[in-house]
Amino acid sequence: MEPIDIDEADLRLLELLQTDAARSNQALAEAAHLSPPTTLRRLKRLRASGLIEREVAILSPDRLAPVLGHGLSAIVEITLERQGAESLDAFEARMAPEPAVQQCYRVSPGPDFVLVVHCADMPAYLALTQRLFTSDANVRNVKAFFATRRSKFEPRLPLNSARPTP
Structure with missing residues (x-):
């Protein structure tokens, strides 16, 4: 599996998707400070690369x-x-x-x-x-x-601390 080259804009998109994958492309673009076509292109690449495995609803x-x-x-x-x-x-x-x-x-x-x-x-x-x-x-x-009680359930990956510093 070859590594994919991602930048800060990709990380912003991934972070936004981890909190709410149901946002429209327009809303994602606005929150990530990107244009809608750029956002769409980046999301397509992130999905094709396998970085985004799937998008699901988390039930209560x-x-x-x-x-x-x-x-x-x-x-x-x-x-x-x-x-x-x-x-x-x-x-x-x-x-x-x-x-x-x-x-x-x-x-x-x-x-x-x-x-x-x-x-x-x-x-x-x-x-x-x-x-x-x-x-x-x-x-x-x-x-x-x-389990007698679920105290925490968080499917998000910590993206900010995961990136190595140069």
């Missing part, structure tokens, strides 16, 4: 709870028996299509993976563990931490 679990129930959120640590590249890749491939697995991280040291999981309730979580972990002979250990 508390506001949805009266309709759907609160559900069950868990942070799950997974340790595999065999940690070869093929085994690690196979585990990741099994997690990717699973809707209940919101995030999957390969980590070190400690467990091999940390997952963020959201299920409707404990029976749904147990079914998930049977399907994904218990049936996998390579899963040695599963340790789950159940």
Whole structure:
């Protein structure tokens, strides 16, 4: 993957999109101090480069709870028996299509993976563990931490501090 050359205007656009991706091109251009055609061209390039993976709505679990129930959120640590590249890749491939697995991280040291999981309730979580972990002979250990309250959720990447100084 080759690096993409971005400048301060691109960083301004990315920061603005992280706070509100539903803004019109006109509003983005104005906030970024760019012309609308320049903004459109830059956004097209940022999307094509893969810097912008996708644009989604972030839903409020508390506001949805009266309709759907609160559900069950868990942070799950997974340790595999065999940690070869093929085994690690196979585990990741099994997690990717699973809707209940919101995030999957390969980590070190400690467990091999940390997952963020959201299920409707404990029976749904147990079914998930049977399907994904218990049936996998390579899963040695599963340790789950159940969320009692979400104190913070921020999907933004810190762009200002991420840029190396020359």
